[in-house]
Amino acid sequence: MFPQDVFYSINNDVPSALVVGAAFYGLLELDAAPRRGYGFRALIGLSCAIAVLIKFSNVALLAVLAVVLTRETIRQYRASKLLGGVGEDSRRRWPRPSCPIAAWLLRNLHFQGDAHGLGRQDRVSAGGPPCPPAESSSHPIFTPAGLAYFWGETVPRFWRGEFVWKLVPLASGWSDRFYSWSSLACLAAAAFVLFSTWRSADRAERLVNGTSLLLFAGSMLFLVAVSVSFDFGDCWYPSRERPYLTSGRLLLGALVPFAALYLQGLERILGWVSHRATTDGSSVGVLAAVMTGSEIAVTRQVFASAYNWFHLP
Numbered sequence: 001m002f003p004q005d006v007f008y009s010i011n012n013d014v015p016s017a018l019v020v021g022a023a024f025y026g027l028l029e030l031d032a033a034p035r036r037g038y039g040f041r042a043l044i045g046l047s048c049a050i051a052v053l054i055k056f057s058n059v060a061l062l063a064v065l066a067v068v069l070t071r072e073t074i075r076q077y078r079a080s081k082l083l084g085g086v087g088e089d090s091r092r093r094w095p096r097p098s099c100p101i102a103a104w105l106l107r108n109l110h111f112q113g114d115a116h117g118l119g120r121q122d123r124v125s126a127g128g129p130p131c132p133p134a135e136s137s138s139h140p141i142f143t144p145a146g147l148a149y150f151w152g153e154t155v156p157r158f159w160r161g162e163f164v165w166k167l168v169p170l171a172s173g174w175s176d177r178f179y180s181w182s183s184l185a186c187l188a189a190a191a192f193v194l195f196s197t198w199r200s201a202d203r204a205e206r207l208v209n210g211t212s213l214l215l216f217a218g219s220m221l222f223l224v225a226v227s228v229s230f231d232f233g234d235c236w237y238p239s240r241e242r243p244y245l246t247s248g249r250l251l252l253g254a255l256v257p258f259a260a261l262y263l264q265g266l267e268r269i270l271g272w273v274s275h276r277a278t279t280d281g282s283s284v285g286v287l288a289a290v291m292t293g294s295e296i297a298v299t300r301q302v303f304a305s306a307y308n309w310f311h312l313p
Contacts, residue, residue: 002259003295005161005170006249012054013249020058020253023047024215027068028208034072051253058253060218064211071207139228141244150244154223155180158248160294165302175294186265187216187258193268209264212257219254223247 006013026044030036048065051058140146156176163170194201194209227245232238238245251258263284270283303310 002255003160003291004158004249004252004255005163006252009163013252016051016055016058016252017255019047019054020051020061020215021256023051023061024064024211024257027064028211031068031071031207032204034075055250055253057219057222057250060215060222061253063214063218067207067211067214136228139243141224141227146244149242150224150227150246151184152176152180153244153246154220154248154251155183156248157246158251159183159291160298162247162249170298170302172294172298175290175298178290178294182266183262185269186262187213189265189268190261193264209261212254212261216251216254216258216261219251223250 023044026040026047030041030044048061051061141150156171156179159179160171160175190209191213194206194213198206223245227238227243232240232243266283266287302308305311
């Protein structure tokens with residue numbers, strides 16, 4: 001149902017949603033069942049490392065990893081206080097999910113001089129040197145107009161992708177506005193429910209929704225950080241005139257948590273509008289119809305072209 005066109009291409013953005021989604025829910029399972037053994041923990045650590053290795057924009061997953069490890073450390077500390085000391089099993093168990101990532105970061109730091117190993121590549125691809133802190137703080141993304149432009153460009157590309165046809169983006173103005181405004185409204189509603197029911201909500205539900213919001217927000221902040229970090233020089237994208245990294249495909253690691261938050265927010269908004277309204281099959285069907293109609297409208301010229309496999313016979 002999700003109309004992201006990157007899934008119809010071959011690149012390293014494609015597996016992000018699957019790998020990060022698996023690692024994300026594996027971390028939640030680890031929090032729910034902290035006595036999981038070495039094999040499960042090694043698998044989760046490997047999944048997190050693969051997710052970051054696939055695409056460094058998935059680095060926001062490390063924030064979720066930090067939350068889960070912190071919660072487990074606190075639980076073990078409290079248990080040790082009750083038992084009169086930290087048990088050997090507790091000392092052995094908690095660090096394992098982070099070991100593969102830590103080894104990779106140390107390797108990069110030793111051989112390339114920076115932990116993520118992308119310093120030289122970032123400078124080359126950005127087309128210019130890093131911005132001084134003073135210039136970064138005055139970046140237009142920190143203005144209302146700049147932030148609105150960044151959101152309005154990034155979120156629709158996160159939904160629909162970035163394919164072009166004859167150098168024109170395969171996009172529709174009304175669907176882009178729908179993606180942008182509905183995402184803002186649904187995420188805001190989900191965040192409102194999360195924080196307004198923080199004390200009364202079930203701990204597991206609170207962790208799932210909170211880390212989902214953290215993962216998506218962290219992915220967006222990664223794009224902001226890259227946008228403000230470089231002087232883009234003569235690059236055509238990002239450029240000095242529009243110094244915004246708005247490639248929504250870089251957010252695909254947060255796709256599964258985003259979809260869950262979006263539907264929760266939609267359900268809450270429909271509940272505010274009418275007590276009888278819920279996110280049942282009809283409302284999801286309407287959402288799917290809107291996205292399908294938009295995709296048909298923007299791609300009909302592609303299917304009509306004589307230069308595709310539909311016309312080979």
